[in-house]
Amino acid sequence: MSAHAPDRDDLGEHAEIIQSSAEFADLRHRFRRFVFPMTALFLAWYFLYVFLAVFAHGFMAHKLVGNINIGLVFGLLQFVSTFAITMVYRRWADRELDPRAEALAAQLGGAR
Amino acid sequence: MTSYAASLPTALPTATTVGNPTLNIAIFGVFVLITLAIVIRVSTQNKTAADYYAGGRAFSGRQNGIAIAGDYLSAASFLGIAGAIAVNGYDGFLYSIGFLVAWLVALLLVAELLRNVGKYTMADVLSFRLRQRPVRMAAAVSTLAVSFFYLLAQMAGAGGLVALLLGVSSVNGQRLVVALVGILMIVYVLVGGMKGTTYVQIIKATLLIIGAAIMTVLVLAKVGVNLSSLLGHAADASAKGDAVLSPGLQYGKTSTTKIDFISLSLALVLGTAGLPHVLMRFYTVPSAKEARRSGVWAIWLIGIFYLFTLVLGYGAAWLVGAKAINAAPGKANSAAPLLAYKLGGEVFLGIISGVAFATILAVVAGLTITASASLSHDVYNSVVKRGTATPAQEVKVARITAIVIGVVAIIGGIFALGQNIAFLVALAFAVAASANLPTILYSLFWRRFNTRGALWSIYGGLVSAVTLIAFSPVVSGKPKIDGKSASMFQNVDFHWFPLDNPGIISIPLGFFLGWLGTVTSRELNPAKYAEMEVRSLTGHGAEGAVQH
Numbered sequence: 217m218s219a220h221a222p223d224r225d226d227l228g229e230h231a232e233i234i235q236s237s238a239e240f241a242d243l244r245h246r247f248r249r250f251v252f253p254m255t256a257l258f259l260a261w262y263f264l265y266v267f268l269a270v271f272a273h274g275f276m277a278h279k280l281v282g283n284i285n286i287g288l289v290f291g292l293l294q295f296v297s298t299f300a301i302t303m304v305y306r307r308w309a310d311r312e313l314d315p316r317a318e319a320l321a322a323q324l325g326g327a328r
Numbered sequence: 329m330t331s332y333a334a335s336l337p338t339a340l341p342t343a344t345t346v347g348n349p350t351l352n353i354a355i356f357g358v359f360v361l362i363t364l365a366i367v368i369r370v371s372t373q374n375k376t377a378a379d380y381y382a383g384g385r386a387f388s389g390r391q392n393g394i395a396i397a398g399d400y401l402s403a404a405s406f407l408g409i410a411g412a413i414a415v416n417g418y419d420g421f422l423y424s425i426g427f428l429v430a431w432l433v434a435l436l437l438v439a440e441l442l443r444n445v446g447k448y449t450m451a452d453v454l455s456f457r458l459r460q461r462p463v464r465m466a467a468a469v470s471t472l473a474v475s476f477f478y479l480l481a482q483m484a485g486a487g488g489l490v491a492l493l494l495g496v497s498s499v500n501g502q503r504l505v506v507a508l509v510g511i512l513m514i515v516y517v518l519v520g521g522m523k524g525t526t527y528v529q530i531i532k533a534t535l536l537i538i539g540a541a542i543m544t545v546l547v548l549a550k551v552g553v554n555l556s557s558l559l560g561h562a563a564d565a566s567a568k569g570d571a572v573l574s575p576g577l578q579y580g581k582t583s584t585t586k587i588d589f590i591s592l593s594l595a596l597v598l599g600t601a602g603l604p605h606v607l608m609r610f611y612t613v614p615s616a617k618e619a620r621r622s623g624v625w626a627i628w629l630i631g632i633f634y635l636f637t638l639v640l641g642y643g644a645a646w647l648v649g650a651k652a653i654n655a656a657p658g659k660a661n662s663a664a665p666l667l668a669y670k671l672g673g674e675v676f677l678g679i680i681s682g683v684a685f686a687t688i689l690a691v692v693a694g695l696t697i698t699a700s701a702s703l704s705h706d707v708y709n710s711v712v713k714r715g716t717a718t719p720a721q722e723v724k725v726a727r728i729t730a731i732v733i734g735v736v737a738i739i740g741g742i743f744a745l746g747q748n749i750a751f752l753v754a755l756a757f758a759v760a761a762s763a764n765l766p767t768i769l770y771s772l773f774w775r776r777f778n779t780r781g782a783l784w785s786i787y788g789g790l791v792s793a794v795t796l797i798a799f800s801p802v803v804s805g806k807p808k809i810d811g812k813s814a815s816m817f818q819n820v821d822f823h824w825f826p827l828d829n830p831g832i833i834s835i836p837l838g839f840f841l842g843w844l845g846t847v848t849s850r851e852l853n854p855a856k857y858a859e860m861e862v863r864s865l866t867g868h869g870a871e872g873a874v875q876h
Binding site: 235240277283 | 418425555557559570575617634861
């Protein structure tokens with residue numbers, strides 16, 4: 217065993233038992249069901265914005281109010297969506313992820 | 329690389345004509361003294377390897393979030409993006425969005441899992457369930473490549489920035505400044521370790537964000553907090569008129585520049601979560617929950633800062649004017665300092681100059697500690713000593729390598745003075761996205777992933793990104809304007825790759841090779857993957873904070 221992991225915490229054979237437990241499967245399922253679609257969503261939204269900025273100059277230059285054009289609004293909306301996803305993720309992870317992770321970690325602490 | 333970085337200051341024939349260099353130097357000196365005092369104070373607590381590499385893992389999520397902002401907001405962000413907006417309008421704004429959205433990848437997919445699995449370096453995670461030595465070696469090579477490209481660009485930038493801000497115009501004077509920056513950086517890292525470096529980054533981020541906020545308020549006050557009229561003034565002041573308010577001025581010219589921009593966007597948005605010096609920051613907090621907090625703080629601070637640069641860029645376009653900015657030494661990079669002078673005179677210019685300089689210092693210190701940690705923890709301990717080195721030996725080697733890296737960076741920085749090497753920042757992001765991110769994601773999420781996949785992906789991503797850059801127009805073959813080509817080499821042309829940014833080829837290639845290597849190898853270790861997965865999601869066995 218190399219330097220990467222402290223031996224005191226080796227899970228050994230326990231790991232595969234835990235990995236196949238219903239609680240762990242639930243935790244992993246919830247985590248992936250949140251972060252994968254969310255990642256797909258913000259990447260799609262970002263590249264939509266990049267493609268519009270590169271290929272749709274006229275559309276982006278269309279002025280809405282005063283000198284504020286669609287390009288600026290879309291750009292600022294990227295900031296809004298980034299902040300929003302950050303806060304939604306934080307709330308979700310604090311509420312959904314942490315209690316389940318802590319419960320499993322506590323079980324593991326006992327099993328060692 | 330990109331417009332903003334391409335204009336990072338290079339050695340300049342003339343010194344700045346605005347401001348008071350003595351005052352600028354004095355303000356910068358005060359910053360150095362205060363940070364040195366703090367670094368020396370915290371150094372007494374540097375006892376263990378976890379102290380040296382990870383600041384004892386005792387920083388709070390908020391502190392680390394601020395430090396991440398300090399690490400991430402390099403001179404390219406502050407001077408470069410504000411300058412790019414001032415000169416090229418909306419296209420400068422596009423970069424900042426890529427740099428920001430990238431943080432969601434780090435927050436959602438990487439930060440917490442990495443914190444739970446790893447210890448000191450990126451390679452801890454990549455090699456966890458694979459064959460240690462080859463994978464650590466590969467991860468160390470790519471860590472060193474990314475850190476070195478980034479470091480060199482910062483060091484060369486420091487020389488030019490000094491010409492602009494401190495009035496050091498002679499070539500030898502600039503060399504001296506590069507050496508001074510390097511020595512200060514070595515001292516911070518050697519004495520303070522990760523803890524000292526973190527404090528330097530926290531102080532710098534605080535100063536930078538407050539400075540930018542004050543400038544933003546001053547600009548907005550001039551237009552009655554009306555963004556539309558600020559944009560109107562900026563468009564009126566520009567020879568390009570309304571074109572500065574919408575995309576396309578710089579990247580909309582030909583279909584090559586359009587594809588180039590898409591390639592850059594890809595590298596920006598996927599590169600951040602693969603930058604080793606960013607990843608290493610997540611080990612300085614005690615838990616995955618605090619890693620999450622760090623990410624949240626970093627995203628808010630970085631996002632708000634980029635919103636400031638939007639106002640500062642258009643403010644500089646209006647109050648200073650693109651013509652005056654392009655005529656100044658440092659070109660687009662001088663937009664923010666010139667705006668500061670316009671808004672608050674000599675003293676304010678001095679403060680902003682000091683902040684800009686502090687920025688370089690904080691970023692290079694973070695890069696040096698990352699590179700030295702990888703050399704000692706991954707190469708020395710795991711590859712050379714096969715994991716038998718004691719923590720004390722490891723830290724000793726890390727300190728020695730920090731000095732070596734510092735000296736190499738000084739020499740490299742001196743040679744790079746006056747060279748157009750700003751594309752190295754884009755290259756660092758492209759390598760991070762092509763070589764590191766695929767392996768990190770496969771490693772965390774794909775059960776089947778194995779050693780061959782990791783090696784093919786890391787080396788394939790690294791070699792393809794570097795090769796494509798070497799034969800791209802940023803290195804040779806850009807047409808001459810006023811007798812000087814924008815490429816690194818003059819009077820030769822060996823480019824065959826049409827784009828400045830390799831990401832659009834090298835990133836998919838990195839992911840593809842990771843898949844191909846994996847499915848052609850039979851290696852599979854379900855027990856190790858189970859251990860990694862359980863650890864990554866539950867935090868079991870994660871390294872805790874060091875108790876003093």
